[in-house]
Amino acid sequence: MLQLKKISKSFGSKKVIDGLDLTIEDGSILAVVGPSGGGKTTLLRTLAGLETVDEGTFLLDGQAFDPTDTKEQEQVVGVVFQDFQLFPHLSVFDNITLAPKMVLKQDKATYTAKAEALAQQLGLGELLNQYPFQLSGGQRQRVAIARAMAMNPKVLAYDEPTSALDPGLRQQVERLILDLKEEGVSQIVVTHDLVFAKNIGDQLLEVTGK
Template identity: 55%
Template sequence: MLELKNITKKFGSRLILNKLNLTIPDRQILAIVGPSGAGKTTLLRCLSGLEKIDSGKFLWNGQEFNPAEPDSKNHIIGVVFQSYELFPNLTVIDNITLAPTLVLKETASQAEKQARKLLKQLDLNGKENLYPYQLSGGQQQRVAIVRALAMQPHILCYDEPTSALDPALRTKVGEIILKLKTDNQMTQIIVTHDMEFAHQVADQIFTVKALDDKKVM
């Protein structure tokens, strides 16, 4: 179970997150929704360690941890960014295996075996030796998901996973997220403007509002 307790984040004098409290049970999908500028992406960046909080704490199964200082032996949060952030000069398989070999200290064969298993799970067989520019947008997104999963996180976060996708791909993304919940027992957090999508896939919706009015629906 992931717990956020009294999370506060400021940018200069501007208060973005004010003593935010949130609990995410294991194997559930949480959607974080709200208007632009209310702090959705900031919350995701704090969760992933890309931004440091000003006060508060994160707990995983009752134990405090700092996302900004991840433990390579206990990788808690993984992120699929809106722009995917794939390395354009690396093949699909190299994009996926780079971090597990460098951070988790897996052998090349271990990392490749796991990568191929995940690629198969997300219907990407035969794409291992292609470069990102040779893939469709939906395929690039699935590679980004595989790359995040390869780090064996307990929780997988997505930043606007349906933005700029056509209806068919939007449906596919929803199917993938639900499949990861069922097959991988994966806890997932989705930042999205897409309320319809949020209601389709989420067990819980957390509405971030401007100012201090923040609530769980």
């Protein structure tokens, strides 16, 4: 279980997150919905340790942790970014295995087995030797999800997972997120799409721009 206690974050005089309390149960989906400027992506970035908070505490299974602590061997929150941020010069396999190899110091047999298992789980089994430019938007997104999952995060978070896709692919994304839930993966989905959020979320957090 992931808990946020009295989290606050400001940029200059603008308070983007104000005393937020939040609980994300294991295996559940939190959908964070609202307009641009409402603090959705800032919340995700603080969870991922990409931004520091001004006040508040993060707890995992009752134990306080610091998301910015890079000494953690396994991530608490893994992020699938809106633009995927894949390395264009690396194959799908190398994109997935780079961090486990460099950060987790896994041996080749371990990271290869993990990458192959994730590829099969996410429908990428035939694409491990392809490069990002050879893939569709939906396939690139699945590679980004596999890359995040390869770091064994406790929670998987997505920043606007439907925004870069054709409307017809939204249902595929819904199905993928719900399939991962059935496998016990805890997830946070940041989106501006209220219908999408209601379709997938066990819990809905609506934020408003100020």
